[in-house]
Amino acid sequence: MFIAADKSPPSFKDFTLVMPAVAVGNVGQLAVDLIVSTLNMNRVGYIHTDCLIPMAGNNPYATCKEDAEEMHTPGEVYTAPELKLAVLQIRAPIIQTKSKKFRQLIMSWIKASGFSRTVVLSSSHAYQRDDRQMEGVPLRYLITPSLLKVSADALKELGWREMERVPAFPGLTDANMEQRLCIPGGGITKGLYTDSCSEDLPLAVLLLFCSEGDNIPDAFTLVNHLNDWLHLLDNPGQEPNKWKIPTSWSLLFGSGIPPALF
């Protein structure tokens, strides 16, 4: 559940919530790291639950020696009140048997907090794209009916493609085949989306097709698309957005190599 970091619990009324799904390439989580790091957001609380694998580390967004020793947990909430933005960062995998419980926890927290809309950043296996999906921009969106009412125009202007439905049994040529939503490698993304539809929550999903590897460019791509919609960074002119890479993004592929190895 949500536990405030300070004695006075923060108000999230009418805030936009951005949260990642733990998905292929960890793209959503990397994108959220960029948002927190660039906007210098403050931690206002924790999501303390038995659904996430425990982990702890010192400040991943440290800028100087003084703030480097602040401890961080696997589920934390940050805010930028001037932008009416709240961000949930999830740093650990969801325990396999607790995936549904975690979804329910997040849904009830979203409802209780009064967020005006939620955006889930996610990703899906690139190798499972069908022919249509292999062309064009690898970005897809999903939106619940209640948020579509408000954001239809913005989405039309952005020209994004909605995530395609695929036949339930690919290969069978029955024309009356049932089409369903499939997000391979997306973790709880599909569950969150379908639950939000049935509970009438204003929620959107932004996902990128990608593969495991160096997913930093994917994170930049996803966060830039998000910025096109939410305008988190004010950037007059056509310069590329300046996202700040956090200090925790070092040694992503292991320690330094001893030269004696060669």
Added chain:
Amino acid sequence: MATFFGEVLSAYSRAVEEEEDDEDLEENEEDEQIRRELEEKREVHLHWRPEVSESLRSGNKLQCSDFVLAVGHNAARFLSVYVLTSANWDTVGHASVWNERSRAVTGQTNEESACIFYRHKDNPSVVICQVTCYIAEDQLFQWTEKVFDCLQHRELNVTVLSDSSVADYKTADYLCTSSAPFLRSIHTGTFSGQPVCQALEQPNIITGLPAAVLNHCQVHRIATVVYQCYSDVIGPDSVTMETYKPALTKLGKSIQVDCSPSTDILRKFVKTTDIQSNLYI
């Protein structure tokens, strides 16, 4: 995923397991019963001495000002050799934890010796716990909640000693690892003391039981510090054990650390490697 030569490999993700669409399917009663029984078997159970159980049942938590938790064989043996041999400690309880890695050892209740709580005879508000068994990911939270539910939280100070392999330590400077074993610390927001070693640098993280304890103590504002010892020796090792000495100096008044234990005691706790694993002596 197809490779250059045309064979198809299944790609997997570091982040997610394959989607479990069947999670939402209705289970039949028998499956559900099996699942429930398995869940019950994996529950963490705390067994206290009768007077402690009695006290807890009547709503009084264990009075505790200092709680020292040792996770891992070297951390646990450090406490056995340098602290517990003074015979000023009573066993007050143990935790039983079963998971797929628990091995049944004939003639010994393995569970009992794997997670034991001790209390100082003269100063009963100092509690020590040694954990040498593997606690699975889904049991960590439960273990932590159940144990801390028994301890009173006001002005509680927690110190965790934890073993780790230097192979898990990430650093740009490879030479750093030749100074193993070494300590790194991480503490909660309410910890006001001075750690006895360097802070754990990014991008290193703590996992397992020490992480579960840190998470719990951070959200419940309990002053806690974890000292992680990175060692290049897999088994029990006296040099690694000695590395923990500075961690308990702050508690010097409450816990007497025997600075130079006799070789007999050391020999008793640092047993030689098992015959079947002498490939890498």
